[in-house]
Amino acid sequence: MALLHRVLRRLLYDPFREERRKEFDRHLRRYATTDDLDVVKSSLDVPVSLHREFEVWKASNPVPTHPRVSVCVATYNRSDMLMTRCIPSILAQDYDNIEVIVVGDCCTDNTGERLTALRDPRVTWTNLPERGAYPLDPTRRWMVAGTVPRNYAMDVAAGDFITYLDDDDEYVPHRISTLVALASDCNADFVWHPFHYEKQNSGGWSINSANEIRYGNVTTSSIFYRAWFRVIRWDAYSDRLKEGCDWTLCRRISAVGGVSIRCPEPLLRHYAERSRAT
Numbered sequence: 001m002a003l004l005h006r007v008l009r010r011l012l013y014d015p016f017r018e019e020r021r022k023e024f025d026r027h028l029r030r031y032a033t034t035d036d037l038d039v040v041k042s043s044l045d046v047p048v049s050l051h052r053e054f055e056v057w058k059a060s061n062p063v064p065t066h067p068r069v070s071v072c073v074a075t076y077n078r079s080d081m082l083m084t085r086c087i088p089s090i091l092a093q094d095y096d097n098i099e100v101i102v103v104g105d106c107c108t109d110n111t112g113e114r115l116t117a118l119r120d121p122r123v124t125w126t127n128l129p130e131r132g133a134y135p136l137d138p139t140r141r142w143m144v145a146g147t148v149p150r151n152y153a154m155d156v157a158a159g160d161f162i163t164y165l166d167d168d169d170e171y172v173p174h175r176i177s178t179l180v181a182l183a184s185d186c187n188a189d190f191v192w193h194p195f196h197y198e199k200q201n202s203g204g205w206s207i208n209s210a211n212e213i214r215y216g217n218v219t220t221s222s223i224f225y226r227a228w229f230r231v232i233r234w235d236a237y238s239d240r241l242k243e244g245c246d247w248t249l250c251r252r253i254s255a256v257g258g259v260s261i262r263c264p265e266p267l268l269r270h271y272a273e274r275s276r277a278t
Helices: 004-013 018-028 034-045 051-061 080-091 113-119 138-144 147-156 175-186 227-231 245-256
Strands: 068-076 099-106 123-129 160-164 191-192 197-199 206-207 221-228 259-260 268-272
Touching: 034 245, 051 227, 051 245, 068 080, 068 147, 068 175, 080 099, 080 113, 080 268, 099 221, 113 123, 123 147, 138 175, 160 175, 160 227, 175 191, 175 221, 175 245, 191 245, 221 245
Parallel strands: 068 099, 068 160, 099 123, 191 259, 197 268
Antiparallel strands: 160 221, 191 221, 197 206
């Protein structure tokens, strides 16, 4: 474990060296459990001081009676899916105290015009002047795409809770009210839930039961957490540890502590990735 700790530290502090990634791969294969690896990674990138800071904050900040929920949507040149699937599913929620923060990753299509035409005061639109500097490799780019606009949305969010929706996915109509009720009843800080997912090849649907907070059990749009955790950023370089940015965020939040609760109901339809502009 100590050896893996040193390898990961070198990888984190010298991320552009290809030999570091190869060294990481060699040592990764020597360890039996992913859980051990996650503990080591989190010990490197989550300061111990955050544990105490969160405890102090939570002691004087119970879940509000009628919390405001910030729904953050990162998008890039997919106005059709955004406007026919994603945004309608948010605005149709049966919970009223929401704000929808849509941030373009330097969109060049008609996303802004279509959002403005909604004239819905719950929806705000910002288009970033530059796109995130994501990796050229398609797989690594997929791991981190959207981190820059999500961080921007999180910074301006005014809600008591923060949640997300990918621009090509959709919520079930009672998702937010269900999660608010569960968080309130359990004084929970982080809630996750199962989700329907579309199979890439067949087009059929299955359910990810998300029984634990583990890699592959959570996705960007299946998490819901107290706004204090905005101190945990979306990592635009999580691909260097061969992690999707959604899992990097979740394991870091888990490492800080707090009450994490699984909602047993699937509350999301997660569509297979379609082609998008690069």
